[in-house]
Each structure stands twice: as C-alpha cells, then as structure tokens.
Amino acid sequence: MNLIDKHPSTIVHGEDPFNAEPTLGRLGRSFLTPGEFFYARNHASAPEVDPERYRLVVSGLVGESLELSLDDVRGFAKSEVTAVLQCAGNRRDELIEVASMPGETPWKAGAIGNARWAGTPLREVLLAAGIGDEARHVAFVGLDEVEGESGGFNYGGSIPTEKALGPEVLLAYEMNGEPLAPGHGFPLRVVVPGYIGARSVKWVSRIELRRTPSDNHYQANEYRLLPPGAGTNDLSGGFALGETPVNAVICEPESGETLPMGSVTVRGYATAGGGRRIEWVDVSADGGKSWVQAELVEGRDEPWAWSLWEASLDLEQGKHEIVVRAFDSSAVTQPSTAAEVWNPGGYANNSWHRVGVNVG
Amino acid sequence: MNLIDKHPSTIVHGEDPFNAEPTLGRLGRSFLTPGEFFYARNHASAPEVDPERYRLVVSGLVGESLELSLDDVRGFAKSEVTAVLQCAGNRRDELIEVASMPGETPWKAGAIGNARWAGTPLREVLLAAGIGDEARHVAFVGLDEVEGESGGFNYGGSIPTEKALGPEVLLAYEMNGEPLAPGHGFPLRVVVPGYIGARSVKWVSRIELRRTPSDNHYQANEYRLLPPGAGTNDLSGGFALGETPVNAVICEPESGETLPMGSVTVRGYATAGGGRRIEWVDVSADGGKSWVQAELVEGRDEPWAWSLWEASLDLEQGKHEIVVRAFDSSAVTQPSTAAEVWNPGGYANNSWHRVGVNVG
Numbered sequence: 001m002n003l004i005d006k007h008p009s010t011i012v013h014g015e016d017p018f019n020a021e022p023t024l025g026r027l028g029r030s031f032l033t034p035g036e037f038f039y040a041r042n043h044a045s046a047p048e049v050d051p052e053r054y055r056l057v058v059s060g061l062v063g064e065s066l067e068l069s070l071d072d073v074r075g076f077a078k079s080e081v082t083a084v085l086q087c088a089g090n091r092r093d094e095l096i097e098v099a100s101m102p103g104e105t106p107w108k109a110g111a112i113g114n115a116r117w118a119g120t121p122l123r124e125v126l127l128a129a130g131i132g133d134e135a136r137h138v139a140f141v142g143l144d145e146v147e148g149e150s151g152g153f154n155y156g157g158s159i160p161t162e163k164a165l166g167p168e169v170l171l172a173y174e175m176n177g178e179p180l181a182p183g184h185g186f187p188l189r190v191v192v193p194g195y196i197g198a199r200s201v202k203w204v205s206r207i208e209l210r211r212t213p214s215d216n217h218y219q220a221n222e223y224r225l226l227p228p229g230a231g232t233n234d235l236s237g238g239f240a241l242g243e244t245p246v247n248a249v250i251c252e253p254e255s256g257e258t259l260p261m262g263s264v265t266v267r268g269y270a271t272a273g274g275g276r277r278i279e280w281v282d283v284s285a286d287g288g289k290s291w292v293q294a295e296l297v298e299g300r301d302e303p304w305a306w307s308l309w310e311a312s313l314d315l316e317q318g319k320h321e322i323v324v325r326a327f328d329s330s331a332v333t334q335p336s337t338a339a340e341v342w343n344p345g346g347y348a349n350n351s352w353h354r355v356g357v358n359v360g
Numbered sequence: 361m362n363l364i365d366k367h368p369s370t371i372v373h374g375e376d377p378f379n380a381e382p383t384l385g386r387l388g389r390s391f392l393t394p395g396e397f398f399y400a401r402n403h404a405s406a407p408e409v410d411p412e413r414y415r416l417v418v419s420g421l422v423g424e425s426l427e428l429s430l431d432d433v434r435g436f437a438k439s440e441v442t443a444v445l446q447c448a449g450n451r452r453d454e455l456i457e458v459a460s461m462p463g464e465t466p467w468k469a470g471a472i473g474n475a476r477w478a479g480t481p482l483r484e485v486l487l488a489a490g491i492g493d494e495a496r497h498v499a500f501v502g503l504d505e506v507e508g509e510s511g512g513f514n515y516g517g518s519i520p521t522e523k524a525l526g527p528e529v530l531l532a533y534e535m536n537g538e539p540l541a542p543g544h545g546f547p548l549r550v551v552v553p554g555y556i557g558a559r560s561v562k563w564v565s566r567i568e569l570r571r572t573p574s575d576n577h578y579q580a581n582e583y584r585l586l587p588p589g590a591g592t593n594d595l596s597g598g599f600a601l602g603e604t605p606v607n608a609v610i611c612e613p614e615s616g617e618t619l620p621m622g623s624v625t626v627r628g629y630a631t632a633g634g635g636r637r638i639e640w641v642d643v644s645a646d647g648g649k650s651w652v653q654a655e656l657v658e659g660r661d662e663p664w665a666w667s668l669w670e671a672s673l674d675l676e677q678g679k680h681e682i683v684v685r686a687f688d689s690s691a692v693t694q695p696s697t698a699a700e701v702w703n704p705g706g707y708a709n710n711s712w713h714r715v716g717v718n719v720g
Contacts, residue, residue, distance in 0.1 A: 243690035330603035331708040348691040
C-alpha cells in the first residue's frame with residue numbers, strides 16, 4: 001500500500017513497494033525537504049500501524065528488556081536534529097551507464113532529503129534498558145514485511161553501539177514539525193544521521209543489542225560495498241555500508257536544459273556524511289581544468305544537514321558540461337568519473353556530478 | 361641541531377631544521393617503523409631538554425592550572441596505541457609536478473611512519489585540570505623555537521576538545537618500547553592519531569584550553585587546505601587541516617626499477633585517517649581499467665595504525681605503470697590524478713599512487 005502523499009512531479013520507480021524520488025529542480029529549492037518531496041525507499045508495502053496498540057520492544061544484551069508504548073517513548077525528553085538522509089543507491093543511474101545492473105533500481109540524484117527530525121534520543125532508551133558489557137551493535141526491526149524466497153520477514157539493519165550512543169541518533173516521531181507521515185515510518189522511525197538511509201529503519205518495533213551486526217538480509221547481504229571484481233553474491237571482500245562519503249549534486253540547471261547566453265546560476269546540494277563538514281564546493285565548465293568556488297548558502301552550521309550552494313558561470317554559446325565536486329573537513333574530495341567508483345551493488349556513487357546544457 | 365639517529369639511506373630535505381624521510385623500499389618493510397627510519401618534519405632546531413628541569417604547564421579554560429614534572433606525567437596510568445603519523449605534505453612532489461610551489465619541501469611518499477606509542481592519555485591530564493564549559497580547543501606549544509620575521513616563537517597547533525578527549529590521544533614518552541629519542545620529541549610529545557602530523561607537537565611544554573583554535577602561525581596560517589584558485593596568503597576560503605584522507609602508496613617495486621618477466625609482488629601501505637578503517641586495496645597495471653584486490657597483511661585490527669598490503673601482478677615485457685587505491689569504511693576512495701587534488705599549499709595529496717617499471 002502506498003501511504004506517501006506524493007507530488008505529481010515525483011519520479012516513481014515502483015508503486016508497491018513504493019520507491020520514488022523528486023525531480024532535482026524541486027529538491028534543491030528548499031533547505032528542509034517537504035515530506036511529499038522526500039524520497040521513499042521501501043522493500044515492502046508500508047504497514048498501517050495503530051498507535052494505541054503500537055509497542056517498541058528493547059531486548060538482547062540489556063540489563064532489563066523494555067516494552068514501551070508510544071506515550072512511553074514520548075515520555076523521554078524531546079530532542080531535535082536537522083539531518084540529511086541519503087539512499088545508498090542514490091545516483092546509481094550513472095553507475096548503470098558504466099555497466100548494467102539487472103534488477104537494481106536506477107535511482108537518479110534525488111534519493112536524498114534533508115529534514116528537521118524530532119523524537120527521543122536512542123541513547124536515552126538504551127541507557128534506560130541498560131547496555132550490556134558485550135553489546136557492540138544495535139539492531140532495528142521494522143513492521144514492514146518483505147516477501148522473501150523462503151517466506152516473509154521484517155526489514156531490519158544495525159549500527160555500532162558507539163554510533164547509537166551519539167545524541168544525534170533519534171527515535172523520531174516528527175518530521176519538519178509535523179507528526180511522521182505513514183509513508184515515512186509512522187508512528188516511529190530511527191534516524192541515523194551520517195549513515196546510509198537503509199539504517200534509519202521505519203516503523204521500528206524492535207531494538208536488539210548484540211555482539212555482532214544484525215543478520216537481517218538487508219544488513220548481511222545487501223547494502224554492501226563490494227570490490228569491482230567481486231560478484232554480487234560474493235560477500236567476502238566487501239563491507240556493510242555505514243557512513244556515507246562526501247557527495248555534491250547540481251540541481252539547477254537540469255540536464256539537457258537550454259539556457260540564454262551570459263551568466264548562469266548553478267545550484268545544488270552537498271553532503272559530507274559521518275558528521276564531517278562540507279568545507280567548500282567547486283563548479284567547473286571546462287571538465288575540471290578550472291574551478292569556481294560556490295557560495296555555501298545554507299546548512300553550514302548544522303553538522304548533520306546538507307549544504308545548499310550556488311555559483312555563477314559565464315557560458316558562451318554552444319554545448320557545455322557543468323561539473324561539481326566538494327571537499328569535506330577530513331580533506332576528502334570526490335573521484336572524477338563514475339567508472340572509478342563502480343561497484344557490483346551500485347552503491348555510494350560520489351563521482352563528480354555532470355550536467356550537459358545548451359547555451360544560446 | 362640534528363638529534364635524529366638517521367640511517368645512511370635517509371633522504372634529507374634539510375639539515376637544520378632537520379627534515380628527512382626514508383626510502384619507500386625500506387619504509388614498507390616493517391609494520392612498526394624504527395625511529396631511525398621515521399620521517400622528521402621540523403620548523404626549528406630540535407631542542408635539548410633536561411628531563412629534571414622539564415615542566416608541562418596546563419592552563420587556560422581549566423578548573424585549576426597544573427605544572428607537572430615528567431614524573432607527575434608518568435604518574436598517570438600508562439596507555440599504548442599503535443598509530444600512523446603522516447605529514448600533511450606527504451607526496452607533495454607529485455603536486456609540484458602539476459604546478460610548482462616555490463619554497464615548499466618536495467616530500468616524496470615517505471613522510472609517514474607507524475609506531476607503538478606509550479604515555480599518558482591527554483584526557484587524563486585534562487580531566488585532572490578540569491575542563492571549562494567554554495573550552496572547545498586544546499592548544500599545544502613545543503620547546504622548539506622558530507625564527508620568524510618578527511622574532512622567534514615556539515611551534516604550536518591545536519585540536520578540538522572532542523578529539524582531545526579520545527583515549528587514543530597520548531602525551532607519549534615512549535616510541536616502539538624505547539624512551540622517545542631527542543629528535544622525536546624527548547621527553548614528551550603529543551600523538552594525535554588520525555590527524556595530520558603537524559598537530560602531534562613534539563617537545564610539548566604548554567597545553568592551553570581555549571574557545572578558539574590556536575593562533576600559532578602553524579595552526580592559523582600554515583597547514584590549511586585552500587581551494588585551487590586561492591593564493592597561499594588568502595586564508596578565507598580554506599580550512600585548517602585536521603583528519604587525514606584515505607591514502608595508499610606502493611613501496612615496492614620502486615619507480616624506475618627493472619623487473620624480470622612474470623609474477624611481480626607489489627607491496628605498500630594504506631591509511632584511512634580519522635579512525636576510519638581501510639576496507640580494501642586495489643592494484644592495477646592498466647591505468648585503473650581492471651583491478652586486483654591486494655591482501656591486507658598487517659594492521660587491519662588496529663584502528664589507528666596503517667595497513668600493509670601486498671598483491672601479485674603478471675606483467676608482460678615492456679614498460680608498465682602500476683597504480684594503487686584504497687577504499688575506507690566511510691565508502692571513500694581516492695581521486696585518480698594529482699591535478700584533481702592540487703592545492704596552493706601542496707597538502708593532503710591522496711591521488712592514486714603510480715610507479716613506472718620496466719619488465720624484461
């Protein structure tokens with residue numbers, strides 16, 4: 001069932017499970033992404049949850065297991081964070097152009113959004129349960145049921161305990177000042193800033209403290225970065241994705257646009273991931289031989305948010321390719337071509353984003 | 361004065377201040393880098409310090425200023441960490457080939473070393489002094505005196521308080537199980553794993569807790585990553601370097617070597633920086649079109665150490681360029697060319713390392 005209140009311009013990759021992203025022109029227009037434009041990545045139909053009957057169970061390597069009602073969760077002090085969430089498959093379409101990936105959704109660069117989340121810090125719930133000495137990972141299970149080859153199972157994933165104790169990790173019940181929409185995880189979802197979206201489990205109903213990462217299919221087998229020579233079923237060489245790498249995307253102009261001669265305003269987003277900061281964004285119209293430094297117009301002081309940027313380029317008549325790249329606070333920048341970051345699962349594409357335009 | 365017990369093969373960039381690095385063939389041979397092969401980066405003559413008269417002063421935004429003797433510092437519980445230190449200018453020679461940088465030392469890829477450090481965790485000393493609510497940065501001052509244009513001053517730098525509280529940050533008095541050598545900071549140096557070497561202040565004599573970063577020349581004006589279009593005196597657009605980016609270097613074979621036909625063993629180091637992990641290392645003999653995954657032979661389980669790796673390539677007769685790249689745990693990899701990471705100060709070069717060899 002599709003519970004997203006989506007905008008007519010939305011690019012729909014699948015109706016059920018619902019998978020969709022906004023156009024880039026729309027996405028780049030606001031620092032906080034409205035819910036109807038916020039990408040949806042689902043592996044199952046969105047569940048309808050009765051908030052009165054809803055319970056969150058916290059178990060595993062804890063001092064005392066908890067079973068919390070929604071009111072219990074809301075009973076902790078409310079905390080807020082502005083955070084970007086990004087699908088690990090964001091910009092996969094550019095990797096597919098390098099080499100095809102049958103069955104993988106060809107996400108464009110809109111599988112990302114930035115929102116003001118409010119809820120209970122996960123750490124408060126974990127501390128209330130008591131964290132066992134041997135706990136190293138915190139696993140989440142959602143109420144969405146995936147149809148697997150050997151029967152149904154619930155979606156899940158995990159993060160290291162060290163990350164789970166960060167004050168930025170929330171059990172969120174509000175998005176942009178409104179109650180969470182059904183399609184975005186009502187009544188409660190995890191928000192793990194700086195990590196791939198897959199770990200921000202929606203409709204979360206169980207939290208388990210463990211010695212090892214979750215053995216859920218989506219932690220153990222999917223969302224892994226694999227070396228370029230590995231097969232998608234060869235899990236020995238790669239690793240389960242966590243922190244996202246630095247990334248930058250041109251939202252405006254869009255690819256293929258025809259523009260008048262003269263000064264062109266280029267706008268987009270940039271995100272560092274992992275709590276690092278975007279330090280600067282460069283734009284080039286000559287394939288990276290020379291760069292114009294963009295202005296960071298919003299988000300610079302919010303450690304978990306994206307940065308919106310803009311730059312002006314003077315373009316002569318003809319065809320041009322505009323490219324963008326960012327540097328983050330660990331002196332990391334982006335590889336120049338999609339071929340350099342190609343991987344069998346089609347994840348974490350952070351190569352220079354390129355937009356072709358016609359001027360004149 | 362040169363207090364380094366250096367090996368005859370050492371590449372010396374300057375005698376006083378002493379600046380030197382080992383050959384790569386020697387560097388890659390051991391997981392722990394012996395002191396006589398460990399790079400030296402100095403901005404002044406190395407001071408000779410009388411350990412009896414030595415004092416460490418802790419002041420600024422603290423509950424109570426401290427003046428500690430060496431015995432006082434050793435009185436805290438001893439802690440150990442295996443950590444790589446890397447000069448921010450490591451591999452600058454490749455950036456100089458892109459565009460010259462008058463006056464900058466042309467470091468090759470040996471301005472890095474990995475050692476077992478032992479000492480007192482900085483956090484214990486800070487907690488003993490009491491950390492003021494407004495403290496955001498911890499500044500260090502060494503006993504080495506730099507000749508500046510307007511008189512002498514002591515070398516210094518700073519790190520964020522959050523990093524300073526990490527258990528891995530040491531006030532080290534031992535290196536590889538021996539007392540610290542005079543040239544490596546005797547009797548006490550800071551070791552900041554995951555950060556550029558410039559913050560690991562040698563001969564440390566003062567620690568100051570501050571609201572803002574150190575205003576020492578080497579924090580405020582040098583060791584900054586600047587956008588490619590900026591002048592070296594334009595400090596507005598860049599940022600003070602802290603965490604190092606993922607990097608990988610071929611130590612063996614060395615550039616220009618002639619090798620017999622057949623299987624060639626390639627060896628080197630890789631480092632992720634910032635506490636991230638090296639996940640895998642790729643080696644290519646066709647310019648990055650195809651990759652062989654290297655074996656990580658040592659260092660994988662030490663979060664602050666480098667990883668040593670090796671791979672076998674079958675090479676036909678003729679000239680070959682071997683390249684290496686690594687991926688770290690935040691899904692970050694390296695840009696392919698030095699031109700892409702060129703910056704006015706010549707710092708943080710982490711482009712694919714390339715070695716040309718002759719086979720036959």
